[in-house]
Amino acid sequence: MTASTTRDRILDALQEILVRDGYSSVTLEAVARAASVSKGGLLYHFPSKAAMLTGLIDRLAELAEQEFREAAEGEEGVVRVFLRTSLPRSVQERELYWAVIAALRSQEDMPPEAAERVRYLFTRWGELLHEELEDPVLAEIILRAGDGLYMSALAGLEPTDPELTERALKRLVEDSDRVRRRR
Numbered sequence: 001m002t003a004s005t006t007r008d009r010i011l012d013a014l015q016e017i018l019v020r021d022g023y024s025s026v027t028l029e030a031v032a033r034a035a036s037v038s039k040g041g042l043l044y045h046f047p048s049k050a051a052m053l054t055g056l057i058d059r060l061a062e063l064a065e066q067e068f069r070e071a072a073e074g075e076e077g078v079v080r081v082f083l084r085t086s087l088p089r090s091v092q093e094r095e096l097y098w099a100v101i102a103a104l105r106s107q108e109d110m111p112p113e114a115a116e117r118v119r120y121l122f123t124r125w126g127e128l129l130h131e132e133l134e135d136p137v138l139a140e141i142i143l144r145a146g147d148g149l150y151m152s153a154l155a156g157l158e159p160t161d162p163e164l165t166e167r168a169l170k171r172l173v174e175d176s177d178r179v180r181r182r183r
Contacts, residue, residue, distance in 0.1 A: 018099035
């Protein structure tokens with residue numbers, strides 16, 4: 001078994017425990033058991049609970065970086081990709097991000113660099129929106145609308161009127177098309 005496979009199994013187990021049982025259930029022993037590795041094997045890859053959480057955040061950051069590249073380089077554009085990804089694609093994704101936020105809030109096991117990495121992921125979208133749009137106010141409105149949708153979804157809040165939400169997103173896209181910088 002390769003090191004990356006074992007590392008991935010550990011992160012998968014951590015993710016499963018976070019989603020299923022919450023942050024308070026994450027222990028080195030529980031993760032090792034769920035990953036079917038010895039505690040020593042786990043410690044080889046992640047010497048602490050903080051290192052495991054940082055590894056999971058790094059994994060999420062890699063996925064976000066793919067979305068950033070798609071937004072910046074693809075034909076769809078930043079606004080469309082940002083708004084499309086402002087809603088978690090699954091219950092598991094929603095619960096995972098909620099658990100990561102809970103872990104960040106506890107701050108007991110979270111190294112500053114991991115919290116900074118999460119802050120970067122949120123601020124990077126703002127940078128990309130401001131780079132793409134000539135209107136900084138519209139860029140900020142889109143950023144806050146997307147963040148609001150995302151946080152509402154993480155909290156399990158359903159939009160009061162999904163059709164109205166869809167119309168609002170469509171309007172933001174149409175308005176952004178008028179002030180989109182040429183690439």
